[in-house]
Amino acid sequence: MAEKFMDAALAMLPNQACFFIADQYVVYDYAAAPERVKDGVHSVDSFPPGSATGIPGALFQPNRIITAALPGKGGYTGALYFFSGPRYVRYDEGLNTFAAGVRDTAPAWNLPAAAADPDGCFNGAKNRKAFCYFFKGAQYWRYIWANDAVSGGYPKPISTLLNMPVGLHAGIDAAVDGVASAGSENFDAGYLFKDDKYTRFDWVNDGEGEPHAGALRDTGDGWPGLLELLAAARAKSEALTMVARAVDLTTRKTLGTLSAAEATLVDAALDVHFKSSSAATAATALAGLATIATTLNQSATLFHYRTHDEAMADEHRPPGEAPSAAYTFGIGSSPAWPLGAIMFTRQYLARSPSNRVLSLIHEAVHIFDAASGTPANHIPEWWVSPGARAGFGLPAVINFAGAAPPTFYDTQPGAAAAHNPASFAAYASHVATGSDVRALP
Numbered sequence: 338m339a340e341k342f343m344d345a346a347l348a349m350l351p352n353q354a355c356f357f358i359a360d361q362y363v364v365y366d367y368a369a370a371p372e373r374v375k376d377g378v379h380s381v382d383s384f385p386p387g388s389a390t391g392i393p394g395a396l397f398q399p400n401r402i403i404t405a406a407l408p409g410k411g412g413y414t415g416a417l418y419f420f421s422g423p424r425y426v427r428y429d430e431g432l433n434t435f436a437a438g439v440r441d442t443a444p445a446w447n448l449p450a451a452a453a454d455p456d457g458c459f460n461g462a463k464n465r466k467a468f469c470y471f472f473k474g475a476q477y478w479r480y481i482w483a484n485d486a487v488s489g490g491y492p493k494p495i496s497t498l499l500n501m502p503v504g505l506h507a508g509i510d511a512a513v514d515g516v517a518s519a520g521s522e523n524f525d526a527g528y529l530f531k532d533d534k535y536t537r538f539d540w541v542n543d544g545e546g547e548p549h550a551g552a553l554r555d556t557g558d559g560w561p562g563l564l565e566l567l568a569a570a571r572a573k574s575e576a577l578t579m580v581a582r583a584v585d586l587t588t589r590k591t592l593g594t595l596s597a598a599e600a601t602l603v604d605a606a607l608d609v610h611f612k613s614s615s616a617a618t619a620a621t622a623l624a625g626l627a628t629i630a631t632t633l634n635q636s637a638t639l640f641h642y643r644t645h646d647e648a649m650a651d652e653h654r655p656p657g658e659a660p661s662a663a664y665t666f667g668i669g670s671s672p673a674w675p676l677g678a679i680m681f682t683r684q685y686l687a688r689s690p691s692n693r694v695l696s697l698i699h700e701a702v703h704i705f706d707a708a709s710g711t712p713a714n715h716i717p718e719w720w721v722s723p724g725a726r727a728g729f730g731l732p733a734v735i736n737f738a739g740a741a742p743p744t745f746y747d748t749q750p751g752a753a754a755a756h757n758p759a760s761f762a763a764y765a766s767h768v769a770t771g772s773d774v775r776a777l778p
């Protein structure tokens with residue numbers, strides 16, 4: 338099933354590219370050997386990675402989404418442009434700062450309105466190095482940096498680019514310049530992305546024919562770790578929204594300011610997931626949710642992509658087994674990851690987007706609560722007593738991969754539920770969405 342993994346991409350010196358989804362981004366390292374995504378998921382409130390300042394919030398109206406991004410060339414070399422809908426901001430690489438102001442793209446760039454809200458854009462190279470290209474829907478425009486204007490004869494259909502795979506004819510999600518180590522014009526190819534596929538677009542010198550696309554390939558194969566961390570990035574964004582909603586409702590329960598309907602929902606959710614709707618239980622849930630949010634906001638250092646072989650070694654699994662979709666080293670539990678780590682493998686992509694969100698909330702608890710992994714505490718929300726399964730639409734027979742937990746989720750004592758990562762994930766989902774949905778991972 339088609340799934341959009343990225344909103345925008347941007348090449349950065351040296352040898353890096355940022356890929357944006359929702360209000361988060363990840364960094365791909367062309368220079369790693371073998372090349373792979375760099376660890377960490379970053380908020381757009383921190384750019385470049387690790388910076389205390391981020392992409393100006395005034396760019397984002399209404400949504401905190403980068404829709405396209407482009408390094409400047411020619412007279413604009415050293416500028417990085419971030420587009421959100423019809424407007425943009427400029428980052429100056431030399432000054433390490435964003436220029437003041439958010440501007441309307443169409444008048445500032447002399448672009449037609451359709452091109453000024455691009456799906457993606459990248460630079461040409463070799464005998465097309467004077468140009469950049471804006472993609473919108475099924476069309477693209479060629480732009481001449483030195484003229485601040487579109488070339489005559491555009492837009493043209495994407496399908497007219499030589500060898501362009503049919504899967505990209507209707508439009509793209511993002512475009513990015515290739516590796517540029519010695520200078521922003523020193524690259525051979527750009528890349529166009531759609532869902533979980535991409536094509537390499539080769540630039541040519543005079544006498545070498547036309548620039549041309551290659552075959553449609555799986556991004557998961559050509560860009561190790563990129564889709565895994567982008568999936569984690571989107572899940573983080575959605576998890577923070579879900580947790581914030583749960584924090585708000587739970588806080589207002591403690592203050593006594595919920596509406597009657599809200600109070601009924603929150604009390605029911607506390608009873609189901611923490612076995613009591615007392616004020617003390619609400620305070621326990623609230624403290625856990627706040628720490629989950631703090632933990633997820635440390636994704637720049639906590640989140641890591643792990644290859645199949647790395648994950649098999651991390652988890653001490655025998656050959657023939659598969660790694661977990663996501664797994665955690667709590668604070669102090671591993672010499673290799675003293676501050677904790679949340680790991681994502683290829684298996685994470687097989688989870689549904691909603692399950693990825695719940696599993697992120699779950700893994701965050703494992704980071705800070707050393708008691709969260711003990712068998713009596715660590716009970717999945719879908720491991721319910723036989724009489725309760727039908728009510729959730731869960732299968733009558735659940736084949737547990739390991740030893741079955743000692744008790745069911747619905748019969749777990751409250752003291753254990755307070756240390757169960759599943760309780761926090763299921764509670765946050767229950768109060769944020771208004772319904773208690775349980776599904777096998």
Ligand SMILES: [Zn+2]
Nearest residue numbers: 699703715758
């Ligand atoms: Zn767990």
